[in-house]
Amino acid sequence: MDLKLEVFVLPVSDVDRAREFYKKAGFRLDLDKTASEDWRGVQFTPPGSECSIIFGKGVTSAAPGSAQGxxxxxxxxxxxxxxxxxxxxxxxxxxxxxxxxxxxxxxxxxxxxxxxxxxxxxxxxxxxxxxxxxxxxxxxxxxxxxxxxxxxxxxx
Structure with a gap:
């Protein structure tokens, strides 16, 4: 059985600031979806990658900046x-x-x-x-x- 990493959740404090950073870095914007006032998900994919990152409001309880390496x-x-x-x-x-x-x-x-x-x-x-x-x-x-x-x- 293949297990392929699809999405990595990234903890951020400011969704719009992170969105601009990853856009500037050349990542492809796949999704920016607001489901409610408590949830917004933004997904980007690095160039050439099959795995994406997702961040947003209500996406994770992890501390912003805690994803390392x-x-x-x-x-x-x-x-x-x-x-x-x-x-x-x-x-x-x-x-x-x-x-x-x-x-x-x-x-x-x-x-x-x-x-x-x-x-x-x-x-x-x-x-x-x-x-x-x-x-x-x-x-x-x-x-x-x-x-x-x-x-x-x-x-x-």
């Missing part, structure tokens, strides 16, 4: 970062981890002290798949990670 896979980290920056999105510089595996994100920054994690400037030196990253956050602080993958691990 949401990965967006890109085939060219430099191009993806440049396109987001060109759209007016504040994106970290490209980095890699000394141990090759980035495993911490909070408000756009690495969580230091996790198993010796060490953030190093620039793409992974061999540009190995899964090795280069950049981060950005929406206006509420929900944290996104760009990860460069040019060749998938077997079985993916």
């Amino acid at each position: 949401i990965y967006l896979v890109v085939s060219d980290i430099e191009q993806a970062r440049a396109e987001l920056v060109e759209r007016g999105i504040e994106v970290s510089e490209i980095f890699h981890d000394a141990d090759f595996f980035y495993h911490g994100h909070e408000g756009g920054e690495v969580i230091h002290g996790l198993d010796g994690q060490q953030r190093l400037a620039g793409p992974q030196p061999e540009r190995a798949s899964y090795g280069s990253f950049a981060t950005f956050s929406d206006p509420d602080g929900n944290g996104w990670v760009l990860q460069e993958i040019t060749e998938r691990l077997p079985g993916r």
Whole structure:
């Protein structure tokens, strides 16, 4: 049985501000529906993704900005970062981890002290798949990670 991730719920404090941010970031607007004065859902899909995000009023009780480490896979980290920056999105510089595996994100920054994690400037030196990253956050602080993958691990 296939289990495919379809929608990720994102907690935001200002629906219209979040809507403008994700539109500016180049995500496709799929839905903006108000069912009552207590419920409004807005759904966007990142370019090339089969999974969407949804946020709105009455959609989740999670604290705005509490979604962290949401990965967006890109085939060219430099191009993806440049396109987001060109759209007016504040994106970290490209980095890699000394141990090759980035495993911490909070408000756009690495969580230091996790198993010796060490953030190093620039793409992974061999540009190995899964090795280069950049981060950005929406206006509420929900944290996104760009990860460069040019060749998938077997079985993916």
